Amino acid sequence: MASNQEQAAMAYWKENVTLLITLLIIWFFVSYGLGIILAPLLNNIMIAGYPLGFWFAQQGAIYTFIVLIFVYVFRMNALDRQYDVYEK
Numbered sequence: 001m002a003s004n005q006e007q008a009a010m011a012y013w014k015e016n017v018t019l020l021i022t023l024l025i026i027w028f029f030v031s032y033g034l035g036i037i038l039a040p041l042l043n044n045i046m047i048a049g050y051p052l053g054f055w056f057a058q059q060g061a062i063y064t065f066i067v068l069i070f071v072y073v074f075r076m077n078a079l080d081r082q083y084d085v086y087e088k
Helices: 004-037 052-082
Strands: none
Touching: 004 052
């Protein structure tokens, strides 16, 4: 039988991996889905003179990645504090 500390460690890593997989799915959808697969459909919409599909392929995936980095940092800091493994 696992101790409370081992259970907490397993729960921490489960939440960590779940967060990471969720963020990777979002990034994949934005970069591959919107930038490649749905680009022909999105190209009917223009932003600043450029087709939206092109924008997602060239800029949107990068901006999304940067936002996801900040989301990951914010969520991991909260998770670290929740499981009392943060740097003091």
